[in-house]
Amino acid sequence: MITFDHVSYQYPDGTIALHDLSFTLPQGKKIALLGNNGAGKSTLFKHLNGLFQPTTGTIFMEDTPYQYNRKGLQALRGQVGIVFQDPDAQLFSGTVEQDIAFGPTNLGWSSDKIHAQVEHVITQLELESLRKKPIHFLSLGQKKRVAIAGVLAMEPHILILDEPSAGLDRYYANQIMKHLNDFHTEERTIILSTHDVDFAYEWADLVLVMQDGQMTYMGDPVALFEEQAILQAAHLERPLLFEVAKELGIQNLADYPRSRVQLWEKMKRQTTLV
Numbered sequence: 001m002i003t004f005d006h007v008s009y010q011y012p013d014g015t016i017a018l019h020d021l022s023f024t025l026p027q028g029k030k031i032a033l034l035g036n037n038g039a040g041k042s043t044l045f046k047h048l049n050g051l052f053q054p055t056t057g058t059i060f061m062e063d064t065p066y067q068y069n070r071k072g073l074q075a076l077r078g079q080v081g082i083v084f085q086d087p088d089a090q091l092f093s094g095t096v097e098q099d100i101a102f103g104p105t106n107l108g109w110s111s112d113k114i115h116a117q118v119e120h121v122i123t124q125l126e127l128e129s130l131r132k133k134p135i136h137f138l139s140l141g142q143k144k145r146v147a148i149a150g151v152l153a154m155e156p157h158i159l160i161l162d163e164p165s166a167g168l169d170r171y172y173a174n175q176i177m178k179h180l181n182d183f184h185t186e187e188r189t190i191i192l193s194t195h196d197v198d199f200a201y202e203w204a205d206l207v208l209v210m211q212d213g214q215m216t217y218m219g220d221p222v223a224l225f226e227e228q229a230i231l232q233a234a235h236l237e238r239p240l241l242f243e244v245a246k247e248l249g250i251q252n253l254a255d256y257p258r259s260r261v262q263l264w265e266k267m268k269r270q271t272t273l274v
């Protein structure tokens, strides 16, 4: 559980990117952060793993304020893993397998555990054919998958991903989401930013909306898409499934399937019954 208490952040050029944010991110949820370009999503994420320190306000892990000294940051980064929007910001070792091993090595794990973990994520993310390849020869989408593999290998309790599917083709975007769902447990929180409202509606337990450095919504994904004023201000459209339900005159949207597969099953059942 991470809590922001009146957190603001100002870049050195004077831009205020976070305005007095106070909220708690509960443990074990799948959280989608929505917001248009420049809303403050990446800036917020960089605070979650201690890369940025608030200009004013405090961030807590459980009840303990973040410590920005070497020891505090090392402990924090064992718990909070982040995948940046730009994979070049986090890949620096020679080959794919060396890069994936880098994080677990920094956590001081035994070589057996590191080896087992690296093998596991290489298989999971279908990186066998690339394992010996130098990072700088990889395509953007391949780099992104390696960056995600490197963070998954550390098994963080809180996993943050800044637009994980941007730059990936549909096959790998779906694969990544499947692996994230497998990775998610009641103890592990996944927080990702996305511009894809359809995906957020289907996937998330909890949705956050940012606009101009402020949090304008935090709550249930179904309730969000009834909030026309918030959607308009954040330039968000309604998800297709939500629109379909509305079109069909369904009143209780909370009971309506948020997954395409469930919706399809429901429609098939209804058609057979009619």
Ligand SMILES: Nc1ncnc2c1ncn2[C@@H]1O[C@H](COP(=O)(O)OP(=O)(O)OP(=O)(O)O)[C@@H](O)[C@H]1O
Binding pocket: 011, 012, 013, 015, 016, 017, 035, 036, 037, 038, 039, 040, 041, 042, 043, 044
């Ligand atoms: N290094 C920086 N110096 C000054 N201003 C910055 C810097 N980085 C970001 N900003 C500004 O901070 C604000 C928030 O930017 P941020 O990158 O957090 O937004 P975002 O929601 O992640 O956007 P996107 O969806 O485009 O990735 C923007 O106004 C941006 O111009």
